[in-house]
Amino acid sequence: MTTETDNTPDNPRQRATLILGETGQSLHEVTVAVAGVAEAPPPPRAWYVAMAISLSLLGVLGLMVLYLFFTGVGVWNLNRPVGWAFDITNFVFWVGIGHAGTLISAILFLFRQKWRTSINRFAEAMTIFAVACAGLFPAIHIGRVWVFYWLFPYPNQMAMWPNYLSPLLWDVFAVSTYATVSVLFWYMGMVPDLATFRDRAKSKIAYYSYGIFSLGWRGSNRHWHIYERAYLILAALATPLVLSVHSVVSFDFAVSQLPGWHTTIFPPYFVTGAIFSGFAMVVTLAVPARELFGLKNFITLRHIDNMAKVILLTSCIVGYAYSMEFFIAWYGGNSWEQFHFHNRLNGPMWWAGWTMLTCNAIVPHVLWFKSVRTSVWVLFVVSLLVNVGMWFERYVIIVVGLTRDFLPSSWGSYAPSYVEVLTLLGSFGLFLTLFLLFCRYLPMVAMAEVKSILPSQQHREEHGHEHEKV
Amino acid sequence: MPSMTPPETPNHGPDQYVRLSSLSVLSQAGKPDLLAPHYWRSLEQLADTPEFREGLAHQPALNADEALHASRRRFLQTMGASLGLAGLAGSGCIRLPEEKLAPYAHRPENRAPGNPVSYATAMEIGGMAQGLLVTSFDGRPIKIEGNPSHPLNRGAADMLVQASVLELYDPDRSRGVIKRGLYRSLSGDGPHDEQITAAPASWDDFRSEFSKQIPADGAGFCVLSEASNSPSLAAMRAKFQAKFPMAQWFEYEAVSDDNVREGTFVAFGQNVLPVLELADAKVIVSLDADLFGGGSPLAIKYARDFAAGRRLHDEKTQKGMNRLYVIEPLHTITGASADRRLACRAGEIGAIATELAAALGVEGVEVPKDSHLPLLNAMKTDLEDNMGHAVVVAGPQQSAEVHALVAAINHKLHNVGKTVIYYPDPQPKRLSHATALEAAVKRMNTVEVKTLLILGGNPVYNAPEDLKFAEALKKVPYSVHLALHEDETSQLCTWHLSQAHYLESWGDARTFNGAVSILQPLIEPLFEGRSAIEILSLIVDEKPRTGHNIVRETAKSLVGNSYTEYRWKKLLAEGVIAGTEWKAAQIEKRSEKLPSGRGVVKNQYELVFYTDKVYDGRFANNGWLQELPDPMTRLTWDNAAVMSEKTAQTIEVKQDELVELTVEGSRILAPVFFLPGVAEGVIGLALGYGRTVAGHVGNAVGCNAFTLRTTGNLGWRSVKARPTGKKHRLATVQDHHIVDPYGKEAVQERIPELLHEVSLAKAYEGIRDKPAKSIFDEHKFDGTSPASGDQSLVPKHDLHKWGMAVDLSSCTGCGACVVACQAENNIPIVGKEQVLHGREMHWIRIDRYFRGEPEEAVAVHQPVFCMHCENAPCESVCPVAATTHSQEGINMMTYNRCVGTRYCANNCPYKVRRFNFFDFNRGTLTDHYVPNLFRQPVTELIEMQKNPDVTVRMRGVMEKCTYCIQRIEQTRIAAKREGDRPIRDGEIQTACQQTCPTQAIVFGDLNDAESRVSKLHALPRAYGMLDPELNTKPRTQYVARVRNEKRNDE
DSSP states (O other): OOOOOOOOOOOTTTTOSSSSSSGGHHHHHHHHHHHHHHHHSOHHHHHHHHHHHHHHHHHHHHHHHHHHHHOOOOGSSOOSSSOSHHHHHHHHHHHHTTTHIIIIIHHHHHHHHHHGGGGGGHHHHHHHHHHHHHHHHHHHSSSSSSGGGSOOOOOTTTOOOOOOTTTHHHHHHHHHHHHHHHHHHHHHHHHHHHHHHHHHOOOOOHHHHHHHHHTOOOOOOHHHHHHHHHHHHHHHHHHHHHHHHHHHHHHHHHTOOOOOOOOTHHHHHHHHHHHHHHHHHHHHHHHHHHHHOOTTTTTTTHHHHHHHHHHHHHHHHHHHHHHHHHHHHHOOOOOHHHHHHHHHHHSTTTTHHHHHHHIIIIEEEEGHHHHHHHHHHHHHHHHHHHHHHHHHHHHIIIIIHHHHHHHHHGOOOOOOOOHHHHHHHHHHHHHHHHHHHHHHHSSSOOOHHHHHHHHHHHHHHHHHHHOOOO | EEOOOOOTTTTTSHHHHHHHHOOOOOOHSSOOTTTTTTTGGHHHHHSSSSHHHHHHHSOOOOHHHHHHHOOHHHHHHHHHHHHHHHEEEHSOOOOOOOOOOOOSSOEEEEEEEETEEEEEEEEEEETTTEEEEEETTTTEEEEEOOOOTSTTTOOOOOHHHHHHHOOOOOOOOTTSSEEEEEOSSSSHHHHOOOOOOEEOHHHHHHHHHHHHHHHHHTEEEEEOOOOOOHHHHHHHHHHHHHHHHTOOEEEESSOOHHHHHHHHHHHHHHHEEEOGGGGOOSEEEEOOOTOOOOOOOOHHHHHHHHHHHHOOOOTTTOOOOOOEEEEESSOHHHHOOOOOOEEEEEEGHHHHHHHHHHHHTTOOOOOOOOOOOOOOOOOOOOHHHHHTSSEEETTTTTTTHHHHHHHHHHHHOOHHHEEEEEEEEETTTTHHHHHHHHHHHHHHHHHHHHSSEEEOOHHHSSSSSGGOOOHHTTTSEEEEESSOOOHEEETTTSEEEEEEOOOOOOEEEEEETTEEEEEEEEOOOOOOOOOOHHHHHHHHHHSSOOOHHHHHHHHHHHGGGGGGGGHHHHHHHHHHBBBBBOOOOOOOOOSSSOOOOOOOTTEEEEEEEETTTTTTTTTTTTTHHHHSEEEEEEOSOOOEEEEEHHHHHHHOOOOTTTEEEEEEEEEEEEEEEEEEOOOOOEEESSSSOOOSSSOOOTTTOSSSSGGGGGGSSEEEEEEEEEEEEEEEEEESSSSSSSOHHHHHHHHHHHHHHHHHEEGGTTTTOOOOOOOOOOOOOOOOOOOSSSSOOOOOSSGGOOOEEEEEEETTOOOOOOOOOHHHHHHHOOOOOOOOHHTTTOOOSSSSSEEEEEESOGGGOEEEEEEEEOOOOOHHHHHHHHHTTTEEOOSSSSSEOOTTTOOOOOHHHHHHHTTTOOOOOSOOOOSSOOTTSGGGGGGGOOOHHTTTSTTSSOOOTTTTOEEEEOOHHHHHHHHHHHHHTTSOOOOOTTTTHHHHHHHHHTTTEEEEEETTSSSSSHHHHHHHHHHHHHHHHHOOOOOOEEEEEEOOSOOOOO
């Protein structure tokens, strides 16, 4: 429908076009392209195939969780000394994934990175679904799931408060705050677009559903005024959360005293890792999605290129953090610590350590080449590898750290049970199901925002500061 | 707790009263009354067994009219009664009179509902009694301790005793009398494989049928009994032999000290039994003697006396210590306790003993041509310097020749009467056990034996292989087996009689020095069992007497004229009858010519048999023991071909690979386990495993070493070993996986940091860094409350600061504390599969490390429990505050607050926290992975053992050592009630401390500078594990192990 043009060259004298093709020239075309995904039944066959797979995985997740609930945590292969393994690994992994969304929406918004508009909605949705997956694991990993609510501070007849010293409790606050703010931010940003969907709705159900959620948006000047202020405030609120959530998650380990856990570098290291994995996941999802729903003009090669650059940058920081860990272990002279890091690379689980290093600190360096950054499917593979690597990073920290701590008599080993593997796969089912539903029924691209950066609009803004929003 | 006399009436104690009364509740209401003592609800549990269904079939049919026209109420009553009666009878056809439920009009002496009472009794293994105190809770025995006034136990008990309370409640125990359709024709070419039918019968059936079997003079009647020194049994036996002069009586015990007895006879010309007094010994030389392990009851005494000679707790008074040399083929805990240890083949011990005897100048010994014993000079000088305070001892599996040499050496060193006491053998004319069994088998094979009565034991399983006992037993037309379980032997006998457990029966037994203890029942027989003396009474007496009557009569004869009712009660309360000890035998002459030790065939593998926690197989169905890690291999749920890595390389087998062991056509497959320190060419194999008819727990656990054991040499033999390439995963609780070279290196680096060892010269020198001074005002956890400023209202003696100390010099690693803790604290077993997953629940873990090169590995043990750190890493990370610190310094676990995040366990540097991954207290050992809804219901019989003072934990919660907080509180309450007096030092004993034979564990109040624990903490060589590094400030401190490798300084 459109001819793709390359918008990746960096010419300092000319601002690169962020939206390509003929659609880029008309506000209406944007609306048609984005809303068309939700309006034009039936969706592509690939969507049905993907949905079928995701729903099956979701079903597997349900079965595994029910089996877990009715039998006990023993159905996972946890043991003494390995009290956490896939459960918390998955948790940290999903929380990490959930970082890109807020970063793109909030921080890039505050930094006026306009290119974010094409991917922010999408990334935010990913964030929320990832946080939902993340929230699942701490809830189901506990021995007595039926009293999970004891983790929350609520007035009760036992006159018991949770233990505010415990990093696990900080997690509860950090993740729930993050989830709340992310949902608010995502939803609020979506209101104008939902109103557009409402206005274009053909069926009663769609009309009322979108109608209820668009909160009576009429696009008035006053609406826009309030909306933009609120958006700014929420962005400001969400920004520290990007840093705080994963810092707090890292406290689970940093505040403990296991060799390999007890490290002050963890908060920045985890945050960077989270952004790293989050962007990788955005790429993983964006590449097929833009193919599937014909959004190549919105999520352009330039976007892909930009994200690849972020991945490259964070990979360098992560690589630096890894080397710092090793350096400090050597420099600090703590024999427990030295043993732990030696064990990471040479112990019985060396393969996990090397997977982590290769995928996170070595493979992303291919992104120095622009040809790699702009060939989407190569980038797709790199992003998948980064996802794998980041999952293994958490696995290595948690499991390898636990298998061999202070007393050699209590060293152990760990291999997952089928229940754990299927639960991890099932969590992807949950994530993808939500994501596919989102793609089908909600505005995948922030139409209102994209319209503000259309080349035509840019031009008008520069000249007359006129506002035309539909 | 003082011991109490039991209820007055013999066999009709209040226990039975409770039983019948709850039964009547059943029958009246049609469903169990919730207020009735719930343990008899095990009737319903019985309902699942085939015996029960059989029993139901034998119930008198309901009156059809009544059934049809009865009111609902009447119908339920009848049904309830059927259920109750069938369960009680076990065999049906018995209708007991209905009795009324009534409260105690007169409360029995010293019994208040809900208050535990402890009774003195004894347990006999292999003819040796251990004196015990059994705690009973509302009629249920739940915990066993050693009797402090018993000469053998002195308050301690071994793992077998600790676990025997579980045996009492074993659901697999046989129920009543079973008759088998196994009559065999005597004609033709032996018996055929007939269809075996088992049917429940009654004791009366048995008696009437049995009495017809025996001719008046007893010809063709043979009794095969276990070893026993019970005076009552001896009296009954005398009566039996008087009545049936032609009958024969043989005694068989698979594990016995007969070689010692024979060897001593060779040396001294009289049948005497040596007992060591190690407390007086300065130098101890053990030639393949596992003094502190192996299941022998004497191990408690030896370990205690040994530790007494090594206690360095006071710089002024305790300076020297004994020195232990151990020369052994396997690596035992005795070897691990040694100051110098040498590995050699079992067959070399004879030569070594000869060499040692020759070096010491024992007359009549052939001086060997070439000496090859590296330790010889050191031992010789040490022994000669400490004449009268030294002792040489050889293991019971060693030949009579070795024991003759050892006896001669001790005689030469003037140790007799000092460190070795010889007691006269109460049965001087007894055949040795193997010979006796051989004689019995001979008679059985010639069909001379028409009737065989097997009183206890399991010879079909554990007889020497070459005797072919099972074949012989099949030829006996009428055979009766008395046993706790329907086992391998019962399967081949025409009758099985249910034996009363020692906690259910009256009896008596002698200990090592002849002192008699009375066995008194703690509970009515759960399954209609009867004791051996009652069976004999059934056969001998016109009117069968109860065990109570028999024992009282014996006691009367032992006490003599001074016997009164009061005296009897006193005997029961004391547990030991004073004045029944033997006098030490006078050792005068010794034979002129002594045998010399034989050489050994070097190029063959030597298979050495040894006993461990299941003893001779009788404890195979005891889950506590099966799951107790072996002190050296740390193995659970298996025995293994234990060998050094070098030996394994020559056989070309790997760890966990099945090795085929062949001996003259007998062949077994045993998994290989590498144990550093085992002599090259030696393969150790524990006896007692591979049971086929043990029960749900013990069946098919390990391999049966008895199939390779023959009368030629019961201790060891040469064997052919061949790799099979097949795998069998061994569930060891340490080193779950093979450690890589770097890991191994790290272990070696860490051992000296974790487990400090010092030489005798440096025993009172400091080993630890000065603790860092905190810049904060830290909690003291000494009983004062940091919250309220004014402490003046709390009496000073009420401020406690609990702490524990473990003397690593004393600890032998035997494992009794682990089982004691399990019994006290309701710790479940998890089964082999879960142990393989690393989910064993023991609150005490006895870490075992090896120092040095594998060939000369030195083993060290370290019991690890919760350290109750003042800066507990587990507490701060718990999100729900389920684990917190008490003001007195106890790291407490609130089970019903725990949500099970396992964060505490991750953050515990000592890894002492245990998580309930499943509902380990429910279901069976094999259905953990079945959702709870579909699991088997709780075995209520097992529940009867549970300590009501300790929560039974559910799935999903964390647990760990609590310093036996229930015992602390009991003592505190008692002290409060006695006029708010201070708690005395040593008054609170944790379960592990109480049973520890070496008193290595000391618990007490650190606020009291005079308490034993304070003094131990104050020793310069006391240290907290990982303490300066992690600043956890553990309340449990270790006292560094002292090795006495060089000469004594005195």
